[in-house]
Amino acid sequence: MTAFLCHAPGAFAATGDGAIRVALLDETRQTEVPDVGPEETLEERDADEPADADEVGTVAPPVVDAKDKILPVVPLADAVTTADEADATLQLLGATIPPGTARRLAWSATELFEGVAVSTPVLVVNGVQPGPTLCLSAAIHGDELNGIEIVRRVMHDLNPEKLSGSVIGIPIVNLQGFRRGSRYLPDRRDLNRFFPGNAYGSAASRIANSFFSEIVLNCDALIDLHTGSFERRNLPQLRANLRNPDVVTLTQGFGATVILHSSPGKGTLRYAATEAGVPTVTLEAGGPLELELNEVNHGVKGIETLLHRLGMVKRIRLWGDPEPVYYKSSWVRATRGGILLADISLGSTVRKGDLLGTITDPMNNASTNLYSPFAGRIIGMARNQVVMPGFAAFHIG
Known part of the structure; x- marks a missing residue:
């Protein structure tokens, strides 16, 4: 088990001539595409609901048009390149970390109301052999706990003596939100x-700028961990723009994990990092304000399998067969207010017309059934709760 030392120097190397990077296939990289994925809404672009065009209780239009170009899978071995005479020493947050070392750093992005700096732990493991630099971020939304535990377990299981490349983990990006049990900043x-x-914008914009410039831009690839929001849970799944070949490469390595094609919304970490040349996927697992061990275990296995596929660690046994890739999805929404009780479970396969749940009026006991508008799989759903008309209840891929 790796020990992280509070006061020892540590860092990730800024990418340069000696850096190890996931190959950027510039000749096939796509320009910005319309925000048409199931996560592209103002309310919840990264974890929850689709645009209005996909919200009705009918068959959802494909997220990807037949005319759209979905790029072919690039073998992982061909997508990782090593520069000659690479310097394996890392530089991050003003510290230097040599090969074969694990350290804990502190990232300070802002201050509390009383002027005290807010310092967030940054865990760094630099392997003895050269390789890619992979970044793991969690709790950009402070109420999303599963990702925190996933990052903790992965980072403390790494052995720098058996690692090629480097892994950086930020278990809690939004520390202020985490302390308040809130999705949002103060x-x-x-x-x-x-x-x-x-750097000169709002509080949120300054924190985002600090995290992005001081940490993200020093990475070769990024896995951003999330859960559902507002009392919704997500089946463990990757949100990925499959028009980007470097992103496609990342999705190959996660083992038995569902993949949902979606174009990230502007302003999200996934969009900004990928645009800056750091291929990024979002790993969704479970719901907010709860530690769900099945989802945590899934995330840990997926990331450890990815590390093996990237050639960073060696595993005796790989995990699971690949899951389906979904190119379209739709939310079924509450048609009236009341108490929502689900009749299916997360991950269930449904046919058109299957009963998904009921909404009961607590005053007069009248019930309304919600039916599946098409065949598919439940990849996200609301917990049993009180709902209003229009509330996103069941996400079908």
Whole structure:
């Protein structure tokens, strides 16, 4: 088990001539595409609901048109390149970390109301052999706990003597939100709408800028961990723009994990990092304000399998067969207010017309059934709760 030392120097190397990078296939990289994925809404672009065009209780239009170009899978071995005479020493947050070392650093992005700096732990493991630099970020939304535990377990299981390349983990990006049990920053802004940020902008924009410029830009690839929001849970899944070949490469390595094609919204970390040349996927697992061990274990296995596929660690046994890739999805929404009780479970396969749940009026006991508008799989759903008309209840891929 790796020990992280509070006061020892540590860092990730800024990418340069000696850096190890996931190959950027510039000749096939796509320009910005319309925000048409199931996560592209003002309310919740990164974890929850689709645009209005996909919200009705009918068959959802494909997220990807037949005319759209979905790039072919690039073998992982061909997508990782090593520069000659690479310097394996890392530089991050003003510290230097040599090969074969694990350290804990502190990232300070802002101050509390009383002027005290807010320092967030940054865990760094630099392997003895050269390789890619992978970044793991969690709790950009402070109420999303599963990712925190996933990052903790992965980082403390790494052995720098058996690692090629480097891994950086930020278990809690939004420390202020985490302390308050809130999705948002104290100014009620969603941090995941402000990347890459502005050093002279709002509080959220300054934090985003600091995280992006001081940490993200030093990485070769990024896994951003999330859960559902507002009492919704997500089946463990990757949100990925499959038009980007470097992103496609990342999705190959996660083992038995569902993949949902979606174009990230502007302002999200996934969009900003990928645009800056750091291929990024979002790993969704479970719901907010709860530690769900099945989802945590899934995330840990997925990331450890990815590390093996990237050639960073060696595993005796790989995990699971690949899961389906979904190119379209739709939310089924509450048609009236009342108490929502689900009749299916997360991950269930449904046919058109299957009963998904009921909404009961607590005053007069009248019930309304919600039916599946098409065949598919439940990849996200609301917990049993009180709902209003229009509330996103069941996400079908």
